[in-house]
Amino acid sequence: MFGALGRFTSRRPWFVIAAWVVLAVFVVALAPALETTQEESEFLPDHYESVQAVQLLEDKFPEANTTSAAQIVFQREDGGQLTEADQAEITRISEELGPKLGDETFVQQVVTVGPDGQPTISEDGLVQNAFIALADGSTGFDTQAMDDAKAMRDDLADLTEGTDLTALSTGSVPQGLDSQESGERALAIVGIATIVLIVGLLAIIFRSVIICLMPVVVVTLVSMVATGLIGWANEAFDLKADSSIETILVVVLYGIGTDYILFFLFRYRERLRQGADTKAAVVHALERAGEAIASAGGAVIVAFLALLLSSLGIFQAIGPALAIAVAVTLLAALTLVPAIVTVLGRALFWPSKKWRQEPTGARFAKIGDSMGRRPGAFAAASGLLMAGLAVFALGFSPSFDFNSSLPDDVESTEATEISNKHFAAGASELVPVVVSSEDGTLEQADLESFGAALSEARGVSQVYPAQPSADGSTALFMMELDTSPTSDQALEDVKGPIRDAAHAAAPEGAEAFVSGTPGIFADLQEAMVRDYKVVFPVAGGLILIILMLLLRSLVAPWYLMAAVGLGFAATLGATVIVFQHIGGESGLIFMLPIYIYLFVTALGTDYNILMIARLREEAREGKEPRGAAAEAVKHAGPTIAAAGVILAGTFASLMLSGNSLMMSMGFALSFGILIAAFVMSMFFTPALTALIGHAAWWPGHADEKAPKDDDQPERESIQV
Structure with missing residues (x-):
């Protein structure tokens, strides 16, 4: 399949390039703009209490200052x-x-x-x-x-x-x-930093002007198509994306796009060194690396699509958006990149001449040999490192206030600080409580009794008299809390004693609904707990199936996924150490674990696929498990190291945004990629495979050399 695709793109490269340009022009001309929202309540389904309260307020109190x-x-x-x-x-x-x-x-x-x-x-x-x-x-x-x-x-x-x-x-x-303007500044800073970083790292690796510019050209074209398709998807399915999605898209497109380009170019350069011409090298590179790239991209896509099972609109929109972006990037890596390489030929490496020389790979060879001799020590050391960091993940404290991530120098932050300094903590925003009866008019005595009971609840400073609706079926109480409505304490008070008191004191035949910022945060927390139980297992299960199909094994995929899970926990733990323990943050944005899980699981699986595929190839050459693992590290290590550094660097650029949400996310994702590349894929996975031996490939025995067919050449396996 990938060989046929390689032959098509190498024979008709200008047709492929023209098709991409026409597609980009078409999408840019016709696709709707990508709309985002900052309102937390828009992310929640209608059955949550805070949303029901908002709906009642809109219906019964359209003119009220709630x-x-x-x-x-x-x-x-x-x-x-x-x-x-x-x-x-x-x-x-x-x-x-x-x-x-x-x-x-x-x-x-x-x-x-x-x-x-x-x-x-x-x-x-x-x-x-x-x-x-x-x-x-x-x-x-x-x-x-x-x-x-x-x-x-x-x-x-x-x-x-x-x-x-x-x-x-x-x-x-x-x-x-302020969030919108801050996001626009962050997008510009992150975009520039990402491009500079990628160009600089590619210059060090390839010493080629054209290769340095290739990701910029390819990703620019891909981003036009992906952004338009995302806009259409959001419009068609009424999806509401968080304002951070545009910045994340830039990083994902450049990071993953550059990784996939690297996977292809390393194989292309290797074939040229063996004496092949340009077209033959393109076909060979796509035939060998295509399955690994497609499998890696597929793992990322299904992980993101698992977010469709989330109960929160923010993830239901972000999941498909990122999946579309990766799918378009994957398609470009398998078609547009080979076409461009075919057109450029050996001029691709200009002005460097060193591409003709086979690197010795002495450093990775030394590491591989050492691991081959002592796989148990390498597995234990890398596993204990990740496990030690993972312990701190238990201290993760979620924050549900999007606006807390605003920079300190914007007007709204300054105004909030002044108000909080001179007024009671809960005075900055009153919390609405709605009492509604399905049967008829609410009695004044019942409303007074309800207000008195509500004022006795822990966390309530005072409750203002009820405002009845025009038809008398609904009443609105405005409540002032003891603490700031955006604080963790306000969330706990509303989730527990305040809602308990409101529900218990509601008049017979009536229901009480507590909303406002703390009510929305409480419902977001409940939704997140539900999503952790659904999204994580589904995403992991789908990636597990992909690994089973790729490796034709029922053993290796399980410990590969266990390794990725350990990498996730280590990443979250390291982020907690840096931002909560060292940085003094009271909490981290609630979305962070899902982002870490999806990126580290999906992208970490990419590197695992590349390493395990090379290890399988070495085993098919007749090497024993330990020798195969040593050779895999020697040959696949440089590719994974280069890809890991570039992708981690692109995610790290988020830390330049000045937004605390983006800073914590940038650190977490870059650290997670480094763990996935340099600890999990480089040491933990090959060391475990060496220890388990041939049993790792049961029942497919994919590590055994296939018998040669006299009529057909032996099918070459994936090599990185």
Whole structure:
């Protein structure tokens, strides 16, 4: 199959290249833009309590100020107490802001008093808050809302000009705007760093100008096609992607794309050194490396597609998006790259002449020989290293606040810090509790009893009087917590005593729903626990099946997957050490374990496939298990090392984004790739295979030399 594909691309390279260019132009011209969202509640299914509360609020209280879309923090420029004249200016600014922005914005009204009718001034008189409710029909997280938030900040600057006041905005919409702008900066930084890193590393490995530029050209074309296809998929299936997906896509496309190009080029260069011409070398390289590349890509794709089983919309969108990106990259590696190489011929390596010389590989040969003599020691050392790090994974503390990852220098972060310094922790956002009766009107006495019971729950500072709906079937309570609504304590309080009290105190025939930020976080936590139990086993099971089909063995795939699982735990443990124990972070973003699992499992399996395939080939040459493992490390080691360094480097570029989510993810994924390449695939897997011996290949006995057919040449196996 791969030989036939190689013959086709080498005979018609210009046709293949033209087809890719036409496809890219078609997709760019017609595909919708890739839309993202920052609203956590949009990631949850409808059956969760916080989402049901939001739906009731939209239905029964369309005009109510239940969610602060934006919060404006006023203070004097000199830091002094607000005077009566200052308060009058704040009232004027608040009254003029909405009309100044116009009717078609997210701003419904600007409120400078709390539910009790008192001005929202801090006890020390230094700061006053104003809250903005969403306009009817606005989500607060669409493109228009982001534009409105930017216009609001400009108008606030105009309205405060000539006064002694400063006004800073925060809340969900301004934070979404800052997240969007921060993401755009991060995308530019990560993109530049990734390209510079890849070009630099390829220059060291190949010393060729053209090879350095090849990933840039190929991935640029691939990204156009992949992004358009993802946009179509999101539109067709109403998928909502997190705003970080664009940055992650850049890293995935460049990292994996460069890896697959490397797998092909190493085999192509090797064949040229043996005297083959360009077309024959292309066919040979694709025939030998094609199965390994396809199997590796297939493992990554099925791992990402397993996210479709997630209950969270963010993963349901990210999974297919990354799967589409990898699928397009895989197709390009098997068609576009061979076509470009065919056209360029030996000029591909210009200006280097060293490509003609066979490297001695002395360093990897020495490592391989040492491991072949003492596989038990290598297996124990590498296994204990990963196990030691894995212990710390038990200390992982999830964080569910996307906005906590914002840089410290953005306006919304500064405004939030000022507000938290001068107001009670729970005053920054009131938590809505909705009581709804299916049978009819709620009685006032029942509502008073409910409010009193709710106020007694642990974690509740105060509960404001009920606001009944127009039809009397539903009531809204606004609740202030003892702690910040985004804190871990608020999440635990809402998940436990507050919801327990609300459910127990609901009038007969009525239900109570607790929402707000801590309610959403509590439901996200519940959904994540469910996803861990479903997504992880399914992704692992699908990769296990791929390994069984590729290796024709029922033994080797099990310890390969066990090794990958150990690599996952070691990676999570190392991240906990660096960010929670050393960095002092209270928690890491809740999505991190799934990202680590998918990338380390899928990409770690890539390197395992390459190493075990070479080991199998050496065994088929008649070598004993230990000798085969030594030769596999000698020959496959340089390829895996180069690919691992490049892919780890691309993921590490995420740490330059200035966003704590991206920094932790960049560290985790780069460390996981290094563990997968240099500990798991280089030492642990071949050492275990050497120890287990021929039994590793049961029942297919794929390590045995196949008998020669007199009529046909022996079929060559995968070689890396």
